[in-house]
Amino acid sequence: MAAERDRFSTATRLRAFGEQAAARVYQAQTRRLTPRPRRVRLTGRAAVLALVICSLVVALAYPLRQYIQQRSEIADQRRQAEEARDRVAELRDEKARWQDDAYVQRQARERLLYVLPGEIGYIVPEPDGGAEGDGDAEGDERLENRGAAGDRPWHEKMWEGLDRADGAGTPQ
Template sequence: MARDRDRFSTATRLKALGGQATARVYRARTPRRGRLTGRAALLALVLCSLVVALAYPTRQFVSQRSDIADQRRQAEEAREDVKRLREEKARLQDPAYIERLAREHLHYVRPGETGYSVPGGGGPGDRVDSRGAADQPWYRNLWDGVDAADRQTSR
């Protein structure tokens, strides 16, 4: 009997079954677009939900990685500053270095030596200030600052 079914075509079998059966068979063979669209919408909704759910944590992760890199850079700079300051502290323990700084910046001289200040001389310790004149000894700069302040208040 199974052999007899295989011998007849689908169209012949449908004619034998009648009109209602034919309609059911053809309806079953055509793909239902409603189910496919619903599945696609559900899949799109799930994907959008995943993207939205993962967007904020991903942004936070990237931001935190950037902050970590900045903190590491700042820590390295602080280590370099500490190293530089330790070296400066070690140099300041040397009396010869202190004497050299006093001679350059404060124009100190040893007993028996004669100190000279040459205006506009441009010696090795002299610097040019913003007005273009050579630096004076520290005490002269102090008094010039006092005089300038006094002139501004008396106007």
């Protein structure tokens, strides 16, 4: 009984309790210091799901790109159609203006230098040195381009063409 009493004594129990506590602390430190093997979190289902999502993205990429491209082409076509409608409206307005006799008469006076019967037409040449040196950039440009074919009156162009045609037929 003495052995049994010794087994249940307080000192024995405290010593056993201390040893158990020390063993637990040692195990906890060992567990904390040793790296745990990482668990693979990717399961078979997750891998199949990732594969399905990737295949859907690849399968939908080309049609989506085509859709976006076609939408931009449609927007361009609509813009061009709107520009064409605006141009048609401008041309209709111009056609309506040309139906007006007063507009035709004014254009003939300005462009072709026509005059009405009984009127006297004058052509006043620009002075050679008048616009030079006054700092007017438009005037300087007009003087430089005055000899160009697009800036001369129609009758001068016509006479020049006749002179050239007449000169081309004669041998030199």
